[in-house]
Amino acid sequence: xxxxxxxxxxxxxxxxxxxxxxxxxxxxxxxxxxxxxxxxxxxxxxxxxxxxxxxxxxxxxxxxxxxxxxxxxxxxxxxxxxxxxxxxxxxxxxxxxxxxxxxxxxxxxxxxxxxxxxxxxxxxxxxxxxxxxxxxxxxxxxxxxxxxxxxxxxxxxxxxxxxxxxxxxxxxxxxxxxxxxxxxxxxxxxxxxxxxxxxxxxxxxxxxxxxxxxxxxxxxxxxxxxxxxxxxxxxxxxxxxxxxxxxxxxxxxxxxxxxxxxxxxxxxxxxxxxxxxx
Numbered sequence: 001x002x003x004x005x006x007x008x009x010x011x012x013x014x015x016x017x018x019x020x021x022x023x024x025x026x027x028x029x030x031x032x033x034x035x036x037x038x039x040x041x042x043x044x045x046x047x048x049x050x051x052x053x054x055x056x057x058x059x060x061x062x063x064x065x066x067x068x069x070x071x072x073x074x075x076x077x078x079x080x081x082x083x084x085x086x087x088x089x090x091x092x093x094x095x096x097x098x099x100x101x102x103x104x105x106x107x108x109x110x111x112x113x114x115x116x117x118x119x120x121x122x123x124x125x126x127x128x129x130x131x132x133x134x135x136x137x138x139x140x141x142x143x144x145x146x147x148x149x150x151x152x153x154x155x156x157x158x159x160x161x162x163x164x165x166x167x168x169x170x171x172x173x174x175x176x177x178x179x180x181x182x183x184x185x186x187x188x189x190x191x192x193x194x195x196x197x198x199x200x201x202x203x204x205x206x207x208x209x210x211x212x213x214x215x216x217x218x219x220x221x222x223x224x225x226x227x228x229x230x231x232x233x234x235x236x237x238x239x240x241x242x243x244x245x246x247x248x249x250x251x252x253x254x255x256x257x258x259x260x261x262x263x264x265x266x267x268x269x270x271x272x273x274x275x276x277x278x
Contacts, residue, residue: 009052018048020148026269028156057091112150119143141176167218174211
């Protein structure tokens with residue numbers, strides 16, 4: 001059961017929710033001492049594992065018929081849903097645990113926390129089920145930005161810069177839609193409409209490239225160095241597509257790319273904090 005729950009939580013993608021917390025904290029802190037307070041650690045721990053158990057548990061629960069046709073669920077890093085009361089209880093408990101974050105954080109944080117849980121649920125669960133609605137599936141994946149926004153707001157006591165929110169949201173849109181390309185044929189076979197199934201592979205590449213380019217521009221409005229760093233994504237897309245790298249292979253390179261970019265973003269915030277970077 002433990003092994004299954006770990007697979008369900010997608011360990012390769014843990015930093016997609018916990019990583020933004022580190023970035024948000026690094027840029028919100030006004031002193032090194034603030035980094036060592038309990039609240040950032042609590043947010044990081046929650047969004048590292050329990051949040052992913054809830055997010056992907058809800059996803060797998062409502063995708064169980066579709067996943068029966070998905071070869072990604074046959075073997076490897078993902079598994080098919082186990083329809084048992086024990087698994088359902090753990091997933092529900094992981095979501096309820098997140099409610100404990102509200103009384104522990106300032107009110108400015110609450111819209112971001114509420115947004116995360118609302119989108120994490122509505123993305124997969126009916127009646128909204130955004131993941132089966134072209135373009136809304138992409139737009140709703142801004143949920144991956146919200147843990148970082150919540151961490152920033154919790155520590156700074158203020159909302160993150162608008163350009164960071166816009167840029168981060170665009171990045172998540174491109175990332176989600178790219179990840180849907182390997183699922184185009186299984187989704188079409190199951191009668192599921194997504195941005196990727198609607199556009200087809202070639203136009204989906206263009207859509208992702210546009211999202212990532214605009215994300216780089218938005219971050220560039222904050223700092224040209226941030227814009228240059230986010231410019232890695234459209235270049236990566238051009239490189240892999242131009243070299244004919246199969247999307248099923250390139251898809252699994254992104255956890256490494258995202259980890260490196262996130263690390264550099266975090267280091268930039270920490271160096272700013274100690275006065276090394278302006």
